[in-house]
Amino acid sequence: MTTVVRVLSFLRPYRLRVLAAIALGCATVAANIGLVAVAGYLIAAAALKPALLALSVPIYLVRFFGVTRAFLRYGERLVSHSVTFALLAEMRIWFYSRLEPLAPASLSMHRTGDVLARMVKDIDELENVYLRVFSPLIVALVTASAVAVLLGVFNLWLMLVAIPFLLLAGLGVPLLGRALAARVGEDLPHIRGELSAQAVDSIQGMQDLLIFGREASVRGRIAALERQSGSVERRLTRVAALQSGIGDFLAAGCATAVVTVAIPLVTTGRIGGVYLAFLAVMTLATFEVLQPLATVFPLMDRTRTSGDRLFEIADSQPNVREAAQTISAPLDIDLEFSHVSFAYNADMPPVLDDVTFSVRRGMHVAVVGASGSGKSTLLSLALRFWDVDAGMVKFGGADARQLTLDAVRAQISVVMQEVALFTDTLRNNLRIARPDATEADLLWALDTACLGDLVDRLPDGLDSWIGEQGLQLSGGERQRLAIARALLKTAPILALDEATANLDPITEATVLSQLLAAATDRAVLLITHRLVAMEEMDEILVLDRGRIVERGTHAELVDSRGAYWRLQEAQNELFAIT
């Protein structure tokens, strides 16, 4: 219930328009009932053959209701839908703003496709609360009571006989729905989320799936989800169908009952016979507003789940938070790790253990070490995707946690190990790093990353589409594009994580030398498992299981015959011709 209340609370800024929509809704229903009921009265009255003049009021009313009903309904739909869709658009933006701080650390429990479904489908689902639950409920309540009162005005018995029918249709039928399909609708949003997650995973992993012949397993999983949702939906469909059958029965039944009760009243003259048709038709028309209530409970079930799914993410606390009081970014920028320890999980051994080093302007530092030794984690901490457990990451001497997140990220330009490109043009992918970059800037960055010729090869130059996540480029081209992008960003620190892993030796050497030349006035942190261009490093850190086990220049480290030397030996052996 609280979820639904919370969803409804999003309507607060729109309350005037909501009220207007509800008022229009009631007026529409009144006009509808008025139209058919007065028409019934009209012909009954005409049958008594009065003077034509006596009929002029009902004739006028019939026309009036006929015209206003159409316009009222139009107005009601327009107002209510524009409120709803404005609300949904705002909720999407709100949801993104809540989600953004969570990535990547706190979002890693969720599947991307599932989060996508929340953002698209679950937010859409909320439209129901208002359009199909809240507003119809109020309209039904208002009009059904009005009709009951009107019946009572004619004769108390009429009201008394109608009320059970109204209650049954407006309350009994929905409750029957709840009893027969209690909470089955709840699972649908989850199933949809899973379907979406499965679709994303299967489409993006298609190559791997196909080569390992796992088509059947994808089909199987999707079929299983389909079966799950199918059984829920079939149940809901059957129940809804039964409800609409009963609803129709109650409507006609109530009209019949009202007529039956009215007959003796007419014969005894307590009600004018002329009103009999009026009463029958009015009662019949009233039930039209009760019909939509039948599905209120399954809709609420679904909405509640969808709301919960949204709030679950929106209410998550980001693991990294902006300090309450931030200091402005220092001017003299260097990156310093001071006795940093860190674990992704508290119950796991630390990934980094007492790591201390610094990178100053104009200085080139390399981090080498075995796979899994914690190299990439250094970058995640520098970017404050996670915060250290102990020690401190400092920029220009200031604790990174006291700077704003924006300030921290403005200091570092990165090439991440897993290159992420966007489904867009070459130009827009580059401009993420510097939105106001000129054409010359872009070409310079591409040239420095040895990618200048790509622009000539692509059909539309810089404006060429590079495909889903840039996958219409080769692996090495994607990596060089990421390097070009990092070069464009005007940050004092440049950090590269295995940025040349997919390049051939010639391209690798060229890229590295051009890059280091372009970054002479920057601080450079080069993470690599391959000992390339190590002579050009001012310092090399050797990381082993989260600890810095050796540090020094290439010459020093080779001389000392320690871990670094062994790494180099392994590399030499690997490349040696046997």
Place this chain on the structure above:
Amino acid sequence: MEMTRNVARQLGLGSRIVAPAVVFGVLNTAALVAEMWLLSRVVADVFVGHDHVATVVPLLSLLALTLVLRAALVTARDASAGLAAIRARGRLRRRVIDHLLALGPAYARGERTGELVAATTEGIDRLDPYVSRYLPQTILGLAIPLIIAVAVLTQDWVSATLLLVTAPIIPLLMILVGSYAEGHIQQQWEALARLSAHFLDALQGLPTLKAFGRGKAEQATISRISHDFRDRTMRVLRFAFLSGLVLEFITAGAIALIAVTLGVRLLSGSISFERAFFVLLLTPEYYRPLRELGQHRHAAMEGAVSGNRLAEILATPVASPQPDNGVPAPAGPIRLELDAVSYTYPGRSRPALADVSLALPVGTRTALVGRSGSGKSTLLNVLMGFLTATGGEILVNGVPLSTIAPEEWRSRISFVPQRPHLFHGSIAENIALGGPEARLDEIEWAAELAGAMDFIQSLPERTTTLIGDGGARLSGGEAQRLAIARAFLKDAPLVLFDEPTSNLDPRSETLIRGALERLTQGRTLLVVAHRLNTIYTADNIVVLEEGRLVEQGRHADLLGSGGAYSRLHGPGRLVPA
């Protein structure tokens, strides 16, 4: 925009599937006419004939009977229409997924994942109202008014004429309004697809966006796209509501017209009250299906738009032969011959592969080298059948690859892609991709050989550890080792490796090397590598340059000849440190 008959049939959405719903709907209308007739009799008998309750009891009990009957018919109608929609959707989703799988990764890369996801989830769901409401209504919208018109005709031909005359105005106006809405609905679908595609892209690139300080700026884009979607939705709805207004207006006007004429004719005594009331009761029912047709038309047009998109996906031709018409892949060891194979990506002018002729004899190890972008991965994709060569021919043990059933062909290949995809699930599940029936010890054996066991052992839940979407909770090298373990687990005669160790440190690479050589013994191996020493010991080294095969031979020979290979791997470059 109607879904054309052809598209509807292609998607399995012909009107046939709602035939039962239509039958129930027609029966319900017949019962409705009876109900209204009885009701009008009762009211008339009491009002005009001044009858007492007792005299109308038989009529009332008949009335109660029809009510029960109608309740059953309405239930049956709604249930059968709804169930037909669920069935049709399930069928369609299976077909679309099957077709996407048949189209393979090359197609998916040219499309936006988020859009494909939208089409296969929401796009198919949007067909629900189309099937369950609109489709039966297209027939009932004609049948019900006809039945009622006939019923009215038996009582009063003037009103029947009025009904028949006013009816065609409605579809005419609807078509007029609908044709305006058409383009807007198409745009609304595109806006939704864009929304979905963009969200997915942003979501997956969020760490990068944040690293570039664009996380907040992205909110502006999200806001623009969301508002755009809202505007387009509202534009569609405005048209839908406008056509609703027109419909309501006409039906209300018609009801008023009929009521007033009935009144006037009652005054003049040219019609009895009973008949007049009967006609009046039926009049709203006459227009109801037309009104509903108008209401559901909007949903129908939405369904048609996404239906057209689905039809488009289904109509994309699958290049390679289908499993049912391809010849089986040859059993046993594999020998490959490439004869002047060329490939040009769609929309690109330069070929990515040009006239590559190459032989991979049984049990040999071939290394494929070349500058970044020279076409190495493209060649592997052509060999796997994910891309169909635009020129030349590939022979598998003498049989043209283009005639071999793709699923079977792929079952003969083990592969480590340049950018392996790890699936949501556990470590064991990801390795077991290479052998779905593999026992745990076999999985651990493969992990051991791929050098992955040491880090797996350090995890609290070992092989059952969940690795997050795309292996987000693993380091780059750890993910790569899982991909290698997966390939080791698969026992296939042809082994294709695309830079399998690019993210591994020399020591891990050395560990794997021995296993790799042992496991590929007797198999045909093609490996793309820049530095692995497998290159130097390979039976044949193939050098690609801008899609052309410029050199091939053994290491020493190539180095001696001073050509492209010696430039790539010449002295001083072996260990560039």
